Amino acid sequence: MMGEKMFEKLDILAFGVHPDDVELGCSGTILASIAQGKKVGVVDLTRGELGTRGSAEIRKEEAAAAAKVLGVTIRENLEMADGFFQNDENHQRKVIEIIRKYRPEIILCNSTEDRHPDHGRSAQLVQDAAFLSGLRKIETYMGRQKQQEWRPKYVFHYIQDRFLHPDFVFDISEFMEYKIKSVLCYKTQFHNPDLDEPQTYISSPEFLEAVKARAMMLGKRIGVKYAEGYITKKVIGVKTFDSFIQHAT
Numbered sequence: 001m002m003g004e005k006m007f008e009k010l011d012i013l014a015f016g017v018h019p020d021d022v023e024l025g026c027s028g029t030i031l032a033s034i035a036q037g038k039k040v041g042v043v044d045l046t047r048g049e050l051g052t053r054g055s056a057e058i059r060k061e062e063a064a065a066a067a068k069v070l071g072v073t074i075r076e077n078l079e080m081a082d083g084f085f086q087n088d089e090n091h092q093r094k095v096i097e098i099i100r101k102y103r104p105e106i107i108l109c110n111s112t113e114d115r116h117p118d119h120g121r122s123a124q125l126v127q128d129a130a131f132l133s134g135l136r137k138i139e140t141y142m143g144r145q146k147q148q149e150w151r152p153k154y155v156f157h158y159i160q161d162r163f164l165h166p167d168f169v170f171d172i173s174e175f176m177e178y179k180i181k182s183v184l185c186y187k188t189q190f191h192n193p194d195l196d197e198p199q200t201y202i203s204s205p206e207f208l209e210a211v212k213a214r215a216m217m218l219g220k221r222i223g224v225k226y227a228e229g230y231i232t233k234k235v236i237g238v239k240t241f242d243s244f245i246q247h248a249t
């Protein structure tokens, strides 16, 4: 189409409500997928401005550093209000616009329920928007250009804090070191003895150990060292039993 500015199509778009959710929940999967030749982007819904430690400005730099470790094609922030965003038309339209912009087959997003109430609300917002994005009568614009409808094939929710039973797990054994590296880019959020800020649930040294322990526990379920776990509301179909046999234990 004349004058239409098309953004690079991505295979996977990973959403997190707070910068660092993606690193904690699905960065191993992102690293593995990029190594397999997939194009991946990250979208943060908020700037995490209500976080006890750090500030929105510092977290922006931290998120950019983590994006480099992950090797993602794009990282954008929708600048919704941390803690107060809603799953309503206004917010759904923002998510629809970004989905139509990058046209991913797969969306990764927050857990359907979690310790932080923003996570469950974000999960529902992204899931609803992913469906609505496929309806051509919902008109959205990028600049003055009308966007084409686009429905991702799957929305997968990464298990982050609360342990939920996974519908499937993704082997990230080879990428655990870089997953932790990406998490540690958030210098103000996690364990950092040099920092004079209040301690929080996630800033204790035990928290990072728990992230590793969780990945080990999920990996053990399929006989590998580390894995990330996912919940899907849609049944996953395969064309060959090889998909299962590769990971049989």
Ligand SMILES: [Zn+2]
Pocket (backbone or CB within 6 Å): 017, 018, 021, 116, 119
């Ligand atoms: Zn979060």
